[in-house]
Amino acid sequence: MMDDSVHSRTASSETQSLNLTLNGEPLTLQVAPNAVLLDVLREQLGLGGTKKGCDHGQCGACTVQIDGQAMNSCLRLAVMCEGQHVTTVEGLARDGELHPVQQSFLECDAFQCGYCTPGQMMSAAALLEDERIGTDDASVKEAMSGNICRCGAYKNILTAIQQARTQLAHDATAPRKEGVA
Amino acid sequence: MNDLTQSAFNKPRVVGQRTPRIDGEFKLTGRAGYTGELLAEGMLYGYPVPATIANGVLESLELDDALAMPGVVDILHHGHFEHLHRSPNSMAHGDMVSEVRLPFEDERIYYHGQYVALVVAETFEQARAAAYRVIARYKEEDGAAIGLLHTDAQGELQESAGTSRGDPEAAFGGAEVKIDSTYQIAAESHLQMEMHATLAEWRDDGKRLVVHESTQGVFFQRNAMARIFGLAQENLEVISHYIGSGFGNKLFMWPHAVATAVAARMAGRPVKVVLPRQQDMTGGGNRPASRQRVRLGADRSGKLTSVIHDSTTETSLVHQYVDACGSATPSFYACDNVSTSQRVLEVNHGTPCPMRAPGEVSGIFALETAMDELAVELGMDPVELRQKNNAEQDPASGLPWSSKHLDECLTSAARRFGWDKRNPAVGSMRDGDEIVGYGMASCTWSAGRQPCEARVELRADGSLFAACGTQDIGTGTYTIVAQAVAELTGADLSRIEVKLGETSLPAGPLSGGSMATATVLPAVAAAVRDALDAIKEVATGSGGAFEGSDADSLEAEQGGLTDGKRRVSFEEILETGKLSSVNGKGSAAPGDERSEYSFRSFGAHFVEIRIDPDISRVRVARVVSTIDIGRAINPPTARNQVEGGIVMGLGMGLLEKLDYDPRDARLINANVADYIVPTHADAPDIDVELLDYPDFKHNEFGGRGVGEIGLTGVAPAIANAIYHATGKRYRDLPITIEALLAAS
Numbered sequence: 001m002m003d004d005s006v007h008s009r010t011a012s013s014e015t016q017s018l019n020l021t022l023n024g025e026p027l028t029l030q031v032a033p034n035a036v037l038l039d040v041l042r043e044q045l046g047l048g049g050t051k052k053g054c055d056h057g058q059c060g061a062c063t064v065q066i067d068g069q070a071m072n073s074c075l076r077l078a079v080m081c082e083g084q085h086v087t088t089v090e091g092l093a094r095d096g097e098l099h100p101v102q103q104s105f106l107e108c109d110a111f112q113c114g115y116c117t118p119g120q121m122m123s124a125a126a127l128l129e130d131e132r133i134g135t136d137d138a139s140v141k142e143a144m145s146g147n148i149c150r151c152g153a154y155k156n157i158l159t160a161i162q163q164a165r166t167q168l169a170h171d172a173t174a175p176r177k178e179g180v181a
Numbered sequence: 182m183n184d185l186t187q188s189a190f191n192k193p194r195v196v197g198q199r200t201p202r203i204d205g206e207f208k209l210t211g212r213a214g215y216t217g218e219l220l221a222e223g224m225l226y227g228y229p230v231p232a233t234i235a236n237g238v239l240e241s242l243e244l245d246d247a248l249a250m251p252g253v254v255d256i257l258h259h260g261h262f263e264h265l266h267r268s269p270n271s272m273a274h275g276d277m278v279s280e281v282r283l284p285f286e287d288e289r290i291y292y293h294g295q296y297v298a299l300v301v302a303e304t305f306e307q308a309r310a311a312a313y314r315v316i317a318r319y320k321e322e323d324g325a326a327i328g329l330l331h332t333d334a335q336g337e338l339q340e341s342a343g344t345s346r347g348d349p350e351a352a353f354g355g356a357e358v359k360i361d362s363t364y365q366i367a368a369e370s371h372l373q374m375e376m377h378a379t380l381a382e383w384r385d386d387g388k389r390l391v392v393h394e395s396t397q398g399v400f401f402q403r404n405a406m407a408r409i410f411g412l413a414q415e416n417l418e419v420i421s422h423y424i425g426s427g428f429g430n431k432l433f434m435w436p437h438a439v440a441t442a443v444a445a446r447m448a449g450r451p452v453k454v455v456l457p458r459q460q461d462m463t464g465g466g467n468r469p470a471s472r473q474r475v476r477l478g479a480d481r482s483g484k485l486t487s488v489i490h491d492s493t494t495e496t497s498l499v500h501q502y503v504d505a506c507g508s509a510t511p512s513f514y515a516c517d518n519v520s521t522s523q524r525v526l527e528v529n530h531g532t533p534c535p536m537r538a539p540g541e542v543s544g545i546f547a548l549e550t551a552m553d554e555l556a557v558e559l560g561m562d563p564v565e566l567r568q569k570n571n572a573e574q575d576p577a578s579g580l581p582w583s584s585k586h587l588d589e590c591l592t593s594a595a596r597r598f599g600w601d602k603r604n605p606a607v608g609s610m611r612d613g614d615e616i617v618g619y620g621m622a623s624c625t626w627s628a629g630r631q632p633c634e635a636r637v638e639l640r641a642d643g644s645l646f647a648a649c650g651t652q653d654i655g656t657g658t659y660t661i662v663a664q665a666v667a668e669l670t671g672a673d674l675s676r677i678e679v680k681l682g683e684t685s686l687p688a689g690p691l692s693g694g695s696m697a698t699a700t701v702l703p704a705v706a707a708a709v710r711d712a713l714d715a716i717k718e719v720a721t722g723s724g725g726a727f728e729g730s731d732a733d734s735l736e737a738e739q740g741g742l743t744d745g746k747r748r749v750s751f752e753e754i755l756e757t758g759k760l761s762s763v764n765g766k767g768s769a770a771p772g773d774e775r776s777e778y779s780f781r782s783f784g785a786h787f788v789e790i791r792i793d794p795d796i797s798r799v800r801v802a803r804v805v806s807t808i809d810i811g812r813a814i815n816p817p818t819a820r821n822q823v824e825g826g827i828v829m830g831l832g833m834g835l836l837e838k839l840d841y842d843p844r845d846a847r848l849i850n851a852n853v854a855d856y857i858v859p860t861h862a863d864a865p866d867i868d869v870e871l872l873d874y875p876d877f878k879h880n881e882f883g884g885r886g887v888g889e890i891g892l893t894g895v896a897p898a899i900a901n902a903i904y905h906a907t908g909k910r911y912r913d914l915p916i917t918i919e920a921l922l923a924a925s
Contacts, residue, residue: 014251032306039305043226048218049211051425053374054458058853061374089211102209106201109817112825113655114208115215115374115425145860148853150374151426151655152828153821154864 020081023091031078038062038073041088049089049118053148060147063119064088070126072146089118092125100167101125101160110160112151120147124161128168135165188881190812195667195674196882197873200815203679204423204659213423216395217378221451224380225254227444228308229437230298230315231460232290235529235846236325239288239297243316247300250314252307254448258298259285263443268405268434276404277433279466280532282499283409284436284443290319291498292531293847294463299440301448325846326528329470329495330365336493336526339503344511344577347518349476352487356478360554364475364547365913367838368495369468370856371536375425376461379441382451389416394438396421397431397654398691403684405434406442414684421682424654424692428829429535430466431654432693437464462851467839469495469504469533473547477554478518483561483569485516490548493524494540497532501525504533506544509625509893511577512781513548514570529846530839535693537829538626538889542896546833549622549897550912553904563901564591564600567623575779583774583878584885587623587783590807590872595621597868598787598805607908615791617802620902624808624894628780628876628885629696632770633704634687637666637712640762641755643740645672647708648680651689651701656888657818658697664814665702665882669709672740672751687766695782695886698814700769702882707767713737715763720754769880778878782885784808786827788898792906797921801831801899803866808890811876812883823869823891830895832859835915 015030022045031040036055041047041064050073053061057075064073065087092099098106101121111117127133127143134140140161141154149157190196207213232239244256255261262285268278284296297317302308326332353359380393390412396402399419407414424431437454445452456465471494478487492506507521538545556563568588574581595601603619604610610617638646647666653659663677680686687708690700717732719725720742726749727735727742735742741750755762787805792798804827813819836857840849850856869891875883900911909924 032304034306034310035304036306042218043220043305046220047211048214051215051375052217052455053376054853056458056852056854059374059458089209093210098206098209105209106205109202109821111205111208111655112657112818112821113374113424113426114204114213115655117208118211121209141861141864145862148374148858148860150372150428150829150858151821152825152859152864154828154859154861155824155867156821158861158864 016079018079018082020083021085023087033079035078036074037076037078037081040078041073047088047090051115051118053116060123061116061119063122063147065122065126068126068129070123089122092121099125100164100171104160104164104167108156108160108163110153110156112153116147116149120149120157123147124164128161128165188877188883190668190882193668195664196814197812199817200660200664200674202657202660202818203663203674204653215375215423215425216380216393216421217375217455219380219393221380221382224451224453225301225303225448226305226308227441227452227454228300228312229296229454229456229460230300230312230317231294231463232297234290234319234321235293237290237319237321239290239317240320241318242298247311247314250307250311252303253300253311254303255301256298256315257285257301257440257444259288265409265439266411268408274404275401276408277401278405279433279435279534280500284440292464292529294460294531296436296440299444301444301452327843327846328368328528328530328841329472329493329526330367331843334526336524339523339525342503342505342523343521345520349487349489349518349520352518353476353478353489356486357481358479358555358558360477360551360558362475362551362554362912364473364550366471366543366546367914368470369536369833369837370462370839371428371430371466372853372856372858373426373428373430376456376458377431377435377437377465378455379438380451380453381442381445383446387446390442391418392438392442393420395424395431397424397427397652397693398433399652399682399684400650400688401691402434402438409439410442419684421652424652426655428537429539429693432535432691435465458853459851462856463848464531466534467531468536471504471506471543473506473544475547475551477551479555479559483559483566485514485570486518488514488516488519490521490544492522492544493526495528495530495533496525497530498527500532502533504543505540509541509544510548512572512575512779513625515572515576516570530841538893541626542893545624545893546896546914549894550900553897553901554910563621564595567591578779580777580779583778583780584811584874584876585783586809586872586874590783590785590809593870594785594787594805594807600787608906614795615793616906618790618792618902618906620898620900620905621785621787622894622898622901624784624786624890626695626782626890626893628699628782628879629694630771630880631690631696631700632768633689633700634768635701635704635708636687637705637708637765638762639712639716639751639755641752641760643676643752645670645677647677647705648686649689649701649705650684650686651697652682652692654692656692656697656822657815658692658701660818661698661702661814662705665705666709669706669737670740671738676740695888695890698884698886699880703769703880704767706881707769708765710765711767712763712765715765716751716754717742719758719760719763720749724757726754726757774878780879780885782808782810782890784890786894786898788902790899790902790906797918799835799903799916799921801865805868807870807872809872809874810887810890811879811885812873813871813887814882814884816871819887820869820871822887824867826891827867827895828859828864830892831863831865831899833914834896834899838915
């Protein structure tokens with residue numbers, strides 16, 4: 001998917017240098033000062049897993065994790081990410097093994113068209129690590145309400161998140177597997 | 182397939198069984214390429230400039246500043262565009278479009294958000310920045326048609342959309358009990374998560390056009406573009422592998438796709454356009470507002486004697502769209518005197534188009550609310566009233582139903598819901614500070630089917646391949662095609678590859694109208710059987726694994742052929758025959774059964790709402806539904822669609838409304854925060870039961886489709902529950918907190 005001509009085109013107009021860690025890999029790139037993180041991911045880096053649904057921070061489809069926090073990538077200029085750790089859905093699976101959230105989304109059929117799904121999973125993975133958010137269904141639904149699913153797969157998404165919680169707890173007590181966080 | 186009660190799928194192993202989506206991992210890892218994120222060598226970006234008025238004339242465009250912006254390649258507009266032709270817009274010829282007017286066709290502005298220019302630039306940021314610098318000067322005119330719900334105008338009568346049997350007016354006049362109510366539903370936005378998107382590229386020195394589009398119908402778009410650009414269909418390819426859903430507004434092509442293809446030709450490079458959400462909402466389709474008058478006449482026992490259903494919906498000034506609200510009404514209840522009529526009013530809005538259960542979902546809100554009003558008037562239980570008027574055969578056609586189990590839907594859902602605990606007295610059920618309301622409604626959607634072709638390959642590497650030019654918009658079509666192949670070959674699902682969403686594949690149907698499953702699977706089955714015939718010929722031929730055997734004595738089993746004594750894999754048969762693969766082609770179409778039976782799904786929704794009277798807040802606490810869709814090919818994905826329809830119905834009932842400015846018809850809430858849809862926190866407890874009565878009269882798989890029916894009936898069940906809680910009859914949707922406050 002990577003298209004080198006996109007890099008060179010962007011670099012030919014006014015750009016700024018940006019250093020960040022993307023999905024665990026250090027990366028330096030040239031970005032336009034008005035380029036939004038979401039567009040840099042999708043158009044410049046060819047990471048299409050992060051979706052565009054509104055460009056206004058209203059739908060949650062573009063959710064990524066920045067330093068472990070779920071954030072709308074459409075509301076951040078790329079240059080604001082200097083020195084930060086950005087994780088996209090492409091960085092959720094490790095060594096070819098699905099993250100427990102991905103696995104439970106698959107098993108629970110927690111999606112239909114799949115377009116909001118990366119954002120749902122990035123929010124879900126973050127909230128499962130967030131001790132401020134209660135573990136009951138109502139707390140999870142409240143915390144997930146920034147991620148709209150127009151197919152309306154909310155029931156299965158909730159089931160999947162709670163199933164992933166159980167799996168993560170199990171993983172935490174089980175002998176640690178190589179390469180899985 | 183003459184015996185319509187029997188099928189090869191009477192006792193299936195894979196069909197009807199829970200099957201995880203075969204495209205799931207692509208979607209869950211970000212590898213599924215939706216149109217908007219595709220990249221092409223040398224690609225440019227287009228960003229449309231939308232009209233900021235809804236009614237008037239574009240007087241001038243000042244483009245100098247925008248053209249001087251970095252990276253800008255071109256700006257297309259009325260004075261700088263190609264001469265094209267309109268699509269004939271025919272459903273029968275498969276070239277229907279959502280808006281027949283071509284982009285920039287004239288300088289009149291018919292609706293807010295209409296494209297006045299398309300900026301083409303090297304990067305997305307440059308295109309967007311330059312689009313903001315285009316200055317459009319308008320002569321705005323008074324007298325914009327704000328919308329159906331802002332006027333008493335009647336609209337044009339659509340003679341062809343009306344029906345009548347018996348003498349409904351006379352029967353209504355003489356009825357012992359009468360209901361005469363008017364219902365209004367605000368325009369809705371599909372708000373599919375992925376905005377409309379096009380990537381267009383001209384190849385072979387401009388002779389061939391390749392278009393990636395987020396569409397529910399690759400063939401319709403190809404056919405329409407061929408007519409618009411004057412190209413042979415063979416020189417056009419439309420591709421749509423993953424679609425961030427559509428709900429109807431991606432059935433037929435919109436003007437942005439034409440503008441994108443022109444931009445690509447003028448620039449000599451690929452061009453991508455992803456509509457900004459605001460433009461997707463103003464010009465990318467909507468469910469038009471409706472006003473419906475329903476008159477019911479009944480005798481004291483509750484038997485309907487007359488149903489008169491008169492509807493008006495909106496269309497735009499540039500395209501005629503009829504949202505036929507009354508289309509389910511003639512088939513809904515046993516009644517000798519029934520008429521429906523339909524009017525259409527032109528308004529200064531973006532063009533409306535089908536939205537999930539088009540027409541009928543609006544019509545069923547009116548009809549099923551009126552039935553609740555009748556039940557109250559009669560002092561009869563609403564479930565009993567529906568059972569009393571159950572149509573044992575289709576009263577519209579006089580034909581028997583292929584399969585109907587509405588009564589079981591009503592009784593099963595009522596039992597699981599606990600309907601017997603309902604105290605029918607208004608406002609009588611309380612839980613703490615909350616008033617509890619129970620309401621119900623029936624739901625229905627027709628079961629259609631279209632002609633379809635498919636291709637299947639059995640390959641020497643052990644894989645199986647199935648292809649059809651339909652789409653998977655999230656409903657699970659990829660997976661059910663694989664299930665059909667697995668069922669008939671015994672091959673493991675992991676060996677089966679499915680390709681959809683390309684016009685280079687055998688012609689497939691629109692993904693819409695709940696028709697794809699019943700349309701596609703029989704064609705796939707025919708193609709599998711053709712491929713099996715071919716591999717049996719290889720196996721029984723000279724040097725074959727079953728040389729000399731009768732081909733008819735061989736059966737497919739576990740990805741191979743068996744004569745009952747031994748099994749040889751497809752791989753081995755092909756290897757022995759020195760063949761890379763065998764191919765099968767299949768086609769299928771509805772037949773004589775359509776004149777012998779009526780095909781329609783039915784179901785029932787039961788809803789519990791809770792109202793906090795101190796703050797006029799209404800909440801849908803739980804929904805219990807039983808739906809008869811024939812056989813669910815993949816039960817979890819089918820159930821998921823019904824659950825999603827219920828959530829969308831909650832939005833229709835309580836939240837969703839496109840708001841047009843009463844001064845100038847501009848769309849006020851063209852964004853995802855001000856146009857409110859249900860979120861996780863709004864989602865009720867949902868309990869969906871799918872009955873399992875395979876409808877082999879409809880097709881050999883027994884499935885009738887499931888996309889629309891879950892949505893129908895939800896909004897009236899909510900409104901009826903609110904009546905039960907408050908005694909206030911809400912006939913306008915959405916039932917907002919403002920409406921509840923006004924009544925309290």
